[in-house]
Amino acid sequence: MKVAYVQMEPALLEPEVNYSKAEELIREAVDKGAQLVVLPELFDTGYNFESRDEVDEVAGQIPDGPTTQFLMELSRELRVFIVAGTAEKDEKGRLYNSAVMTGPIGSGYIGKYRKIHLFYREKLFFEPGNLGFHVFNIGIAKVGVMVCFDWFFPESARTLALKGADIIAHPSNLVMPYAPRAMPIRALENRVYTITANRIGEERGLRFIGKSTIASPKAEVLAMGSEDREEVAVVEVDLSLARDKRLNDINDVFADRRPEFYTP
Numbered sequence: 651m652k653v654a655y656v657q658m659e660p661a662l663l664e665p666e667v668n669y670s671k672a673e674e675l676i677r678e679a680v681d682k683g684a685q686l687v688v689l690p691e692l693f694d695t696g697y698n699f700e701s702r703d704e705v706d707e708v709a710g711q712i713p714d715g716p717t718t719q720f721l722m723e724l725s726r727e728l729r730v731f732i733v734a735g736t737a738e739k740d741e742k743g744r745l746y747n748s749a750v751m752t753g754p755i756g757s758g759y760i761g762k763y764r765k766i767h768l769f770y771r772e773k774l775f776f777e778p779g780n781l782g783f784h785v786f787n788i789g790i791a792k793v794g795v796m797v798c799f800d801w802f803f804p805e806s807a808r809t810l811a812l813k814g815a816d817i818i819a820h821p822s823n824l825v826m827p828y829a830p831r832a833m834p835i836r837a838l839e840n841r842v843y844t845i846t847a848n849r850i851g852e853e854r855g856l857r858f859i860g861k862s863t864i865a866s867p868k869a870e871v872l873a874m875g876s877e878d879r880e881e882v883a884v885v886e887v888d889l890s891l892a893r894d895k896r897l898n899d900i901n902d903v904f905a906d907r908r909p910e911f912y913t914p
């Protein structure tokens with residue numbers, strides 16, 4: 651299976667501009683054979699909001715809002731699965747930092763995830779996620795989803811792995827330097843592939859680090875982006891490696907767990 655990240659610089663509060671840019675990069679990834687493409691967190695709106703009103707103006711419902719409809723249409727046309735971060739507004743007007751998954755199946759809508767661990771000023775605008783961690787079975791793979799700061803909590807990736815994820819899709823807007831080093835460890839300790847799709851650029855004084863990363867269950871960095879360029883990377887992954895939790899003939903990273911001793 652071939653997977654990809656899209657690293658891009660979203661324009662703040664300009665969804666139509668971002669749709670056009672994302673489509674160009676997704677098409678590039680599909681031309682290179684990608685079957686699953688991961689986009690950054692809030693790829694459609696930008697990130698560094700000044701007020702809740704700003705978020706409210708650009709957030710959309712899932713799946714009926716313009717962002718999810720755009721992704722659904724593109725997934726159906728290109729026969730590709732997409733995971734992308736977006737600002738969600740629910741039927742009661744509550745705002746979530748969410749990720750949506752679309753694909754070439756049926757209507758194109760597969761599901762959504764609402765970010766559980768909000769970072770810094772996100773807490774001023776968004777509600778904390780309330781749907782839990784979920785793994786989407788897309789036939790060729792089982793894909794778990796988490797968003798940006800979720801990586802800082804090892805329970806996020808572990809929960810997805812225990813629920814059967816082969817791949818963890820990780821839309822991000824990283825500003826701290828640690829995740830590109832940490833995500834290969836998350837992949838190793840859970841024996842899964844991880845795809846971190848980060849953004850680049852500067853927004854109202856906040857600088858994003860790029861370095862989108864695809865890591866293997868052996869902690870190998872299979873692809874890493876630059877710090878300042880919009881780009882895609884496409885990598886072939888061997889899902890049988892993610893489905894084998896054995897380290898040797900005796901040790902299995904899941905069978906050897908001792909959860910009865912993990913409670914503080």
